[in-house]
Amino acid sequence: GVDLINNPDLVATxxxxxxxxxxxxxMTAQDNKPSCHNVIAGGWTPSAADRSAxxxxxxxxxxxxxxxxxxxxxxxxxxxxSKVADRIGFYRRYCDLLGVSYGDNLDCRNxxxxx
Numbered sequence: 001g002v003d004l005i006n007n008p009d010l011v012a013t014x015x016x017x018x019x020x021x022x023x024x025x026x027m028t029a030q031d032n033k034p035s036c037h038n039v040i041a042g043g044w045t046p047s048a049a050d051r052s053a054x055x056x057x058x059x060x061x062x063x064x065x066x067x068x069x070x071x072x073x074x075x076x077x078x079x080x081x082s083k084v085a086d087r088i089g090f091y092r093r094y095c096d097l098l099g100v101s102y103g104d105n106l107d108c109r110n111x112x113x114x115x
Contacts, residue, residue, distance in 0.1 A: 033065045033114045053112035058105025059091050068113030084108065 002017060004010060010017045029035045034044040039061050046055055055061050063084060064072045071080040088106050095102050 030065075031114075034061075036062045036065055039065070054110045055112070055114070056105050058103050059088065060105045060108040060111060063087060064108045064111050064113060068108065068111070072108035072111045072113050074109055081109075 002010060004017070004021075011021050012018065026036045029038070038044040039057060040059070042057070044057060044061075046057065046061075050056070055064060060072075067083075070076070071084050084107055091106070092102055
């Protein structure tokens with residue numbers, strides 16, 4: 001395989017490696033976070049701790065998986081809220097293009113970030 005430990009810039013400079021790492025991130029659960037794929041495909045069931053933290057199935061929990069500490073929760077500021085709104089807009093646009101439902105729970109404002 002490719003030695004990304006000693007050559008981390010390859011992720012930014014090699015298109016194939018960049019794509020492979022993006023797919024890996026999308027498909028792989030991390031610590032106590034589900035994979036983004038399992039969430040969007042409906043395969044994730046939140047635990048009691050997740051429900052208590054407001055983390056429920058939907059696009060919002062994907063934002064939480066990726067940027068939760070920066071963008072999720074009630075007091076993250078206007079910049080974070082703007083980024084979340086933009087991301088939801090992109091998501092809705094592609095759902096519309098594909099003719100699929102947005103689903104529920106599109107934002108993470110009422111979710112605690114994953115620890």
